[in-house]
Amino acid sequence: MKKAGLKSLDFAALWRGLTRPDPAGTDRVVPPTGFTAQLTVFSAGAMAFLAVFALALALATGRLAERWSTELAQTVTVRVSAPADQLDEQTAAVMEALKTTPGIAEAKILPDDQVEKLLEPWFGPDVPVEALPVPRLIEVVEGDEGFDAEALRLRLQGEAPGAVLDDHTRWRQPLVSAANRLRVLGLFSLLLIAATAGAMITLAAKAALAANGQVIRVLRLIGARDITIATAFVRRFTRRAAMGAAGGTVLGLLAVWALPSVDQAGGFLTGLGFQGWGWLWPLLIPVAAAAIGFGATRWAALRMLREVR
Amino acid sequence: MIEMQNLSFGYSGGDPLLADMTLSLQPGSFHFLTGPSGAGKTTFLRLCYAELLPTSGRMTAFGQDVTGLTRDGIAGLRRRVGVVHQDTQFLDHLPVAENLALPLMVSGATIDMAALGDLLAWVQLGNHARAMPPELSGGERQRAALARAVIMSPDLILADEPTGNLDWDMSMRLLQLLIELNRSGKAVVIATHDLNLIRAAKQQVQARVLRIAGKRLQLAGADL
Numbered sequence: 209m210k211k212a213g214l215k216s217l218d219f220a221a222l223w224r225g226l227t228r229p230d231p232a233g234t235d236r237v238v239p240p241t242g243f244t245a246q247l248t249v250f251s252a253g254a255m256a257f258l259a260v261f262a263l264a265l266a267l268a269t270g271r272l273a274e275r276w277s278t279e280l281a282q283t284v285t286v287r288v289s290a291p292a293d294q295l296d297e298q299t300a301a302v303m304e305a306l307k308t309t310p311g312i313a314e315a316k317i318l319p320d321d322q323v324e325k326l327l328e329p330w331f332g333p334d335v336p337v338e339a340l341p342v343p344r345l346i347e348v349v350e351g352d353e354g355f356d357a358e359a360l361r362l363r364l365q366g367e368a369p370g371a372v373l374d375d376h377t378r379w380r381q382p383l384v385s386a387a388n389r390l391r392v393l394g395l396f397s398l399l400l401i402a403a404t405a406g407a408m409i410t411l412a413a414k415a416a417l418a419a420n421g422q423v424i425r426v427l428r429l430i431g432a433r434d435i436t437i438a439t440a441f442v443r444r445f446t447r448r449a450a451m452g453a454a455g456g457t458v459l460g461l462l463a464v465w466a467l468p469s470v471d472q473a474g475g476f477l478t479g480l481g482f483q484g485w486g487w488l489w490p491l492l493i494p495v496a497a498a499a500i501g502f503g504a505t506r507w508a509a510l511r512m513l514r515e516v517r
Numbered sequence: 518m519i520e521m522q523n524l525s526f527g528y529s530g531g532d533p534l535l536a537d538m539t540l541s542l543q544p545g546s547f548h549f550l551t552g553p554s555g556a557g558k559t560t561f562l563r564l565c566y567a568e569l570l571p572t573s574g575r576m577t578a579f580g581q582d583v584t585g586l587t588r589d590g591i592a593g594l595r596r597r598v599g600v601v602h603q604d605t606q607f608l609d610h611l612p613v614a615e616n617l618a619l620p621l622m623v624s625g626a627t628i629d630m631a632a633l634g635d636l637l638a639w640v641q642l643g644n645h646a647r648a649m650p651p652e653l654s655g656g657e658r659q660r661a662a663l664a665r666a667v668i669m670s671p672d673l674i675l676a677d678e679p680t681g682n683l684d685w686d687m688s689m690r691l692l693q694l695l696i697e698l699n700r701s702g703k704a705v706v707i708a709t710h711d712l713n714l715i716r717a718a719k720q721q722v723q724a725r726v727l728r729i730a731g732k733r734l735q736l737a738g739a740d741l
Contacts, residue, residue, distance in 0.1 A: 234625075237608060237611070237622065239608070239610040422606070426606045427619070429600065430596075434588055517567075
């Protein structure tokens with residue numbers, strides 16, 4: 209038997225059918241599915257809730273990696289610890305060495321007030337820095353081409369034995385790498401959640417279509433066009449996906465909002481959340497869920513209708 | 518209206534169930550289709566509303582070659598053909614009135630509630646508008662199916678064993694409705710092997726009797 213094509217079920221036609229009001233109540237031709245409907249809404253909600261956290265994780269780790277990367281280029285320091293009578297001499301030797309080292313853009317001695325700030329967490333405010341045997345700190349800004357840390361270390365050893373090159377990059381690099389991987393993981397989780405939501409909605413739509421095979425056959429026999437039948441199903445599942453996802457997104461946002469603040473938690477948790485315009489990103493989740501519901505149901509409807517003449 | 522020329526049909530590419538049929542169904546005509554069980558009466562009707570397509574030969578419906586129809590074209594054809602199925606297919610989650618209005622609903626047409634009420638009264642189901650299909654008796658279901666078949670004011674009405682499960686009085690009531698439709702200009706084809714029904718109809722209307730025998734369509738004699 210020759211089979212006619214399903215050309216009328218293109219995206220544009222289906223979208224028009226979906227956005228048009230339904231005064232004739234055509235959607236009522238699909239029987240209410242009760243439990244299946246609730247499961248679809250629940251699944252979409254749960255996926256959206258998880259998506260909010262995955263999005264928060266991706267954004268937070270992105271910020272973290274960026275912060276660490278930025279600090280990476282600024283946090284090379286040279287610590288000069290020497291007896292008081294040699295401190296100025298060794299500091300001058302270090303500065304001279306730094307100036308002549310290729311790949312170093314800038315080197316400056318940290319002023320006392322900044323050293324005081326660094327010590328404040330341990331000694332409290334108003335630390336008499338000048339009265340303490342505090343080592344002198346030199347902040348080094350690395351040039352774009354970078355410098356040979358090992359060679360500098362050896363040179364300092366010879367010219368200023370009390371100087372120690374504190375190269376933070378060696379321990380920050382793995383952290384930045386880990387943060388970047390976490391960001392990728394967060395984005396991958398988002399994709400996985402979207403795919404799972406799509407699979408679940410497809411399954412629910414397929415189950416509903418299969419359960420309503422007789423309804424579809426009757427509708428075709430009385431002259432219903434494919435677009436009319438598909439729209440009734442697509443409209444229903446798109447709405448369910450969007451409604452469930454909207455609920456899940458709101459709950460997810462509330463949960464993220466309720467996380468401890470930066471000041472209270474500290475450490476890694478400080479970044480897990482949204483900042484500024486970032487709070488708007490989760491609003492895309494219900495839209496994405498509706499799009500997934502639309503696409504998944506259309507696909508399932510196409511397959512089902514192909515079997516009914 | 519429906520033209521068949523040397524039409525044959527067989528399921529799944531097997532031996533033809535119907536072979537070399539030539540027929541012209543004219544507007545306002547009244548036909549009975551008879552033949553033993555399994556002869557292909559239902560298949561013939563399914564060909565008429567393009568649920569099946571001929572495996573060879575040619576068939577046109579309302580001037581269009583059915584083999585060239587798109588799926589939307591098939592839907593359009595079915596809006597011009599009212600079908601009373603043997604197993605009266607309803608949507609059980611909708612009340613009778615909405616089941617009757619289904620063809621209007623799916624075609625996007627406005628539902629005239631007064632006309633719907635008149636239609637229900639015409640098939641004597643005025644008190645069952647809000648009943649659900651499973652609550653109807655066999656006769657009531659057949660009349661409801663007839664009402665649904667005519668709500669779009671089709672040019673052709675096909676009825677597949679419409680009186681198969683009905684007692685004689687109910688069969689006569691249904692026949693009267695079909696005769697009324699024919700008198701209003703609709704073409705009617707009734708598949709049945711109830712000879713009494715055919716005799717009763719021929720007393721009131723100019724009906725031709727077609728018989729499917731040996732895979733072929735024949736015009737039966739007048740001496741029924």
